[in-house]
Amino acid sequence: MLVNRFKNYILDLFSFHKTSLYLLFLLIIVDFAFIILHCMNMYGVIERNNLYFIEDDNSYSEVFQYIKELWIFLILIFIAVKKKIFPYVIWSLLFLYLLFDDSLSLHENIGEYLSNYFEIQSGLGIRSVDFGELIVSFSVGISFTFFLVLGYLKSNKTIKKVFQHLSIFILLLAFFGVFIDILHVFFNDNNKLGLFEDGGEMIVMSIILAYVFNLLDKNFNLQLV
Numbered sequence: 353m354l355v356n357r358f359k360n361y362i363l364d365l366f367s368f369h370k371t372s373l374y375l376l377f378l379l380i381i382v383d384f385a386f387i388i389l390h391c392m393n394m395y396g397v398i399e400r401n402n403l404y405f406i407e408d409d410n411s412y413s414e415v416f417q418y419i420k421e422l423w424i425f426l427i428l429i430f431i432a433v434k435k436k437i438f439p440y441v442i443w444s445l446l447f448l449y450l451l452f453d454d455s456l457s458l459h460e461n462i463g464e465y466l467s468n469y470f471e472i473q474s475g476l477g478i479r480s481v482d483f484g485e486l487i488v489s490f491s492v493g494i495s496f497t498f499f500l501v502l503g504y505l506k507s508n509k510t511i512k513k514v515f516q517h518l519s520i521f522i523l524l525l526a527f528f529g530v531f532i533d534i535l536h537v538f539f540n541d542n543n544k545l546g547l548f549e550d551g552g553e554m555i556v557m558s559i560i561l562a563y564v565f566n567l568l569d570k571n572f573n574l575q576l577v
Contacts, residue, residue, distance in 0.1 A: 365517050368566045371466045371574065376562035379420070383554045388412035390547065406550045409457065417554060420561045421451040427564045431571055438510060439503030443518055446496050447560075450525075459488040489530060514567065528552035 358501065368376065386406055386452040390413070391397075391403040407545040424447045432440035453459055463485030466472070504515045532549040 364513075365520065366527045368562060369569045372562050372566035372569060375565055376558065379558035379561060380555060383413075383551070383558055386416065386554065387551045389413075389546070390551075406554065407546050410455075411435060413550075413554065414454070418451060418455050419559060420557045421447050421454065424557075424561050424564050425451060427568050431564075431568060435571055437511060439500075439507050439515070442496070442499050442503050443515075446500075446522075449492065451498075451568065459485050459492070486530075488493060493526075517563065518560070521563065524556045525560075528556065 389398075389404045390406045393400060398404075402408050403411050405411050408414065413432065425444050428440050428444035428447065431437060432444060449458075460481075463483075464481045465484070466487055467480040467484030472483045474480045474483075500519075505511055507515065528549050532552065
Protein backbone atom coordinates (compact mmCIF):
# COMPACT_ATOMS: atom_id res chain seq x y z
CA MET A 353 0.00 0.00 0.00
CA LEU A 354 2.72 2.44 1.03
CA VAL A 355 4.83 1.46 -1.99
CA ASN A 356 1.90 2.11 -4.34
CA ARG A 357 1.24 5.51 -2.78
CA PHE A 358 4.90 6.44 -3.16
CA LYS A 359 4.88 5.22 -6.77
CA ASN A 360 1.75 7.24 -7.57
CA TYR A 361 3.26 10.33 -5.94
CA ILE A 362 6.43 10.07 -8.04
CA LEU A 363 4.36 9.56 -11.19
CA ASP A 364 2.36 12.67 -10.31
CA LEU A 365 5.56 14.59 -9.62
CA PHE A 366 6.82 13.83 -13.13
CA SER A 367 3.52 13.99 -14.98
CA PHE A 368 4.94 16.33 -17.62
CA HIS A 369 3.30 17.29 -20.89
CA LYS A 370 5.11 16.14 -24.02
CA THR A 371 6.80 19.50 -24.65
CA SER A 372 8.16 19.62 -21.10
CA LEU A 373 9.49 16.08 -21.43
CA TYR A 374 11.31 17.09 -24.62
CA LEU A 375 12.77 20.09 -22.81
CA LEU A 376 13.89 17.92 -19.88
CA PHE A 377 15.48 15.43 -22.27
CA LEU A 378 17.44 18.19 -24.04
CA LEU A 379 18.55 19.78 -20.75
CA ILE A 380 19.77 16.45 -19.36
CA ILE A 381 21.69 15.75 -22.59
CA VAL A 382 23.48 19.09 -22.25
CA ASP A 383 24.19 18.43 -18.56
CA PHE A 384 25.77 15.05 -19.31
CA ALA A 385 27.72 16.60 -22.19
CA PHE A 386 29.24 19.08 -19.73
CA ILE A 387 29.96 16.25 -17.24
CA ILE A 388 31.71 14.20 -19.93
CA LEU A 389 33.65 17.29 -21.07
CA HIS A 390 34.69 17.88 -17.46
CA CYS A 391 35.99 14.31 -17.12
CA MET A 392 37.85 14.47 -20.43
CA ASN A 393 39.42 17.75 -19.33
CA MET A 394 40.31 16.41 -15.85
CA TYR A 395 42.02 13.26 -17.17
CA GLY A 396 43.88 14.99 -19.99
CA VAL A 397 41.91 13.49 -22.87
CA ILE A 398 41.59 17.00 -24.30
CA GLU A 399 43.72 20.11 -23.89
CA ARG A 400 43.19 21.50 -20.40
CA ASN A 401 40.80 24.43 -20.17
CA ASN A 402 39.33 25.66 -16.87
CA LEU A 403 36.16 26.75 -18.66
CA TYR A 404 35.34 23.05 -19.17
CA PHE A 405 35.32 22.25 -15.44
CA ILE A 406 31.81 22.10 -13.97
CA GLU A 407 33.19 23.07 -10.53
CA ASP A 408 34.73 26.37 -11.64
CA ASP A 409 32.84 29.66 -11.35
CA ASN A 410 31.84 31.20 -14.70
CA SER A 411 32.71 28.00 -16.59
CA TYR A 412 30.50 27.06 -19.52
CA SER A 413 28.44 24.65 -17.42
CA GLU A 414 28.06 27.22 -14.62
CA VAL A 415 26.77 29.82 -17.09
CA PHE A 416 24.28 27.21 -18.35
CA GLN A 417 23.21 26.73 -14.72
CA TYR A 418 22.74 30.50 -14.32
CA ILE A 419 20.53 30.54 -17.42
CA LYS A 420 18.36 27.74 -16.02
CA GLU A 421 17.92 29.59 -12.73
CA LEU A 422 17.03 32.79 -14.59
CA TRP A 423 14.43 30.97 -16.69
CA ILE A 424 12.89 29.40 -13.57
CA PHE A 425 12.63 32.83 -11.93
CA LEU A 426 11.08 34.42 -15.03
CA ILE A 427 8.54 31.63 -15.56
CA LEU A 428 7.42 31.62 -11.93
CA ILE A 429 7.13 35.42 -11.70
CA PHE A 430 5.21 35.44 -15.01
CA ILE A 431 2.70 32.87 -13.72
CA ALA A 432 2.44 34.70 -10.39
CA VAL A 433 1.62 38.03 -12.06
CA LYS A 434 -0.66 36.72 -14.82
CA LYS A 435 -2.60 34.32 -12.60
CA LYS A 436 -2.35 36.48 -9.46
CA ILE A 437 -0.82 33.64 -7.46
CA PHE A 438 1.23 35.54 -4.87
CA PRO A 439 2.83 32.46 -3.24
CA TYR A 440 4.68 31.80 -6.52
CA VAL A 441 6.44 35.15 -6.03
CA ILE A 442 8.20 33.68 -2.98
CA TRP A 443 9.41 30.71 -5.01
CA SER A 444 10.57 33.00 -7.82
CA LEU A 445 12.58 35.09 -5.35
CA LEU A 446 14.16 31.94 -3.95
CA PHE A 447 15.47 31.00 -7.39
CA LEU A 448 16.55 34.58 -8.00
CA TYR A 449 18.60 34.32 -4.79
CA LEU A 450 20.10 31.03 -6.01
CA LEU A 451 21.06 32.77 -9.25
CA PHE A 452 22.81 35.59 -7.41
CA ASP A 453 24.35 33.15 -4.94
CA ASP A 454 25.81 30.97 -7.69
CA SER A 455 26.98 33.79 -9.95
CA LEU A 456 28.29 36.13 -7.24
CA SER A 457 29.35 33.50 -4.63
CA LEU A 458 27.23 35.22 -1.99
CA HIS A 459 27.25 32.55 0.71
CA GLU A 460 30.98 31.90 0.19
CA ASN A 461 31.93 35.58 0.49
CA ILE A 462 29.57 36.34 3.37
CA GLY A 463 30.54 33.08 5.07
CA GLU A 464 34.21 33.99 4.87
CA TYR A 465 33.47 37.44 6.30
CA LEU A 466 31.51 35.93 9.21
CA SER A 467 34.20 33.35 9.96
CA ASN A 468 36.82 36.12 10.15
CA TYR A 469 34.63 38.61 12.04
CA PHE A 470 33.54 36.11 14.72
CA GLU A 471 36.88 34.26 14.62
CA ILE A 472 35.17 30.92 14.08
CA GLN A 473 37.54 28.00 14.66
CA SER A 474 37.93 24.94 12.46
CA GLY A 475 36.80 21.59 13.83
CA LEU A 476 35.64 18.09 12.95
CA GLY A 477 37.68 18.31 9.76
CA ILE A 478 35.65 21.30 8.57
CA ARG A 479 37.24 24.69 7.90
CA SER A 480 36.12 27.84 9.74
CA VAL A 481 34.96 29.36 6.44
CA ASP A 482 32.72 26.33 5.86
CA PHE A 483 31.03 26.95 9.22
CA GLY A 484 30.48 30.54 8.11
CA GLU A 485 28.93 29.36 4.85
CA LEU A 486 26.64 26.98 6.75
CA ILE A 487 25.44 29.87 8.93
CA VAL A 488 24.58 31.91 5.83
CA SER A 489 22.84 29.02 4.07
CA PHE A 490 20.91 28.08 7.22
CA SER A 491 19.80 31.70 7.83
CA VAL A 492 18.62 32.17 4.24
CA GLY A 493 16.91 28.78 4.30
CA ILE A 494 15.02 29.57 7.52
CA SER A 495 13.93 32.96 6.17
CA PHE A 496 12.53 31.54 2.93
CA THR A 497 10.98 28.60 4.77
CA PHE A 498 9.02 30.98 7.00
CA PHE A 499 7.47 32.82 4.06
CA LEU A 500 6.93 29.62 2.07
CA VAL A 501 5.04 28.06 4.96
CA LEU A 502 2.83 31.16 5.16
CA GLY A 503 2.23 30.99 1.41
CA TYR A 504 1.47 27.27 1.65
CA LEU A 505 -1.12 27.74 4.40
CA LYS A 506 -2.93 30.41 2.35
CA SER A 507 -2.97 28.35 -0.87
CA ASN A 508 -5.55 26.04 -2.37
CA LYS A 509 -5.05 22.31 -2.85
CA THR A 510 -3.57 22.63 -6.36
CA ILE A 511 -0.98 25.23 -5.38
CA LYS A 512 -0.14 23.29 -2.22
CA LYS A 513 0.77 20.32 -4.42
CA VAL A 514 3.13 22.54 -6.43
CA PHE A 515 4.68 23.73 -3.16
CA GLN A 516 5.25 20.12 -2.11
CA HIS A 517 6.87 19.23 -5.42
CA LEU A 518 9.17 22.26 -5.47
CA SER A 519 10.11 21.57 -1.84
CA ILE A 520 11.23 18.06 -2.79
CA PHE A 521 13.41 19.49 -5.56
CA ILE A 522 14.90 22.09 -3.20
CA LEU A 523 15.74 19.37 -0.68
CA LEU A 524 17.52 17.48 -3.47
CA LEU A 525 19.47 20.64 -4.31
CA ALA A 526 20.36 21.04 -0.63
CA PHE A 527 21.49 17.41 -0.49
CA PHE A 528 24.01 18.00 -3.27
CA GLY A 529 24.87 21.62 -2.49
CA VAL A 530 25.18 21.34 1.30
CA PHE A 531 25.51 17.73 2.47
CA ILE A 532 27.73 16.47 -0.38
CA ASP A 533 29.69 19.75 -0.23
CA ILE A 534 30.46 19.09 3.45
CA LEU A 535 31.61 15.55 2.63
CA HIS A 536 33.65 17.02 -0.22
CA VAL A 537 35.50 19.26 2.23
CA PHE A 538 35.67 16.69 5.07
CA PHE A 539 37.32 14.01 2.91
CA ASN A 540 39.36 16.60 1.00
CA ASP A 541 38.24 15.01 -2.24
CA ASN A 542 38.58 17.31 -5.25
CA ASN A 543 37.41 14.92 -7.95
CA LYS A 544 34.67 12.33 -7.41
CA LEU A 545 32.63 14.07 -4.70
CA GLY A 546 33.03 17.43 -6.42
CA LEU A 547 31.78 15.94 -9.67
CA PHE A 548 28.88 14.25 -7.85
CA GLU A 549 27.98 17.50 -6.08
CA ASP A 550 27.99 19.83 -9.08
CA GLY A 551 26.71 17.25 -11.54
CA GLY A 552 23.82 16.45 -9.21
CA GLU A 553 22.94 20.13 -8.84
CA MET A 554 22.93 20.57 -12.62
CA ILE A 555 20.55 17.66 -13.21
CA VAL A 556 18.18 18.68 -10.38
CA MET A 557 18.03 22.25 -11.71
CA SER A 558 17.19 20.90 -15.17
CA ILE A 559 14.33 18.90 -13.65
CA ILE A 560 13.07 22.02 -11.85
CA LEU A 561 13.17 24.07 -15.06
CA ALA A 562 11.22 21.38 -16.91
CA TYR A 563 8.74 21.24 -14.01
CA VAL A 564 8.02 24.98 -13.96
CA PHE A 565 7.81 25.02 -17.76
CA ASN A 566 5.23 22.25 -17.44
CA LEU A 567 3.47 24.44 -14.88
CA LEU A 568 3.44 27.24 -17.43
CA ASP A 569 2.00 24.86 -20.01
CA LYS A 570 -0.74 23.74 -17.62
CA ASN A 571 -1.71 27.30 -16.74
CA PHE A 572 -1.71 28.73 -20.26
CA ASN A 573 -2.27 25.65 -22.46
CA LEU A 574 0.71 26.39 -24.73
CA GLN A 575 0.05 23.41 -27.03
CA LEU A 576 3.54 23.61 -28.55
CA VAL A 577 3.45 19.91 -29.48
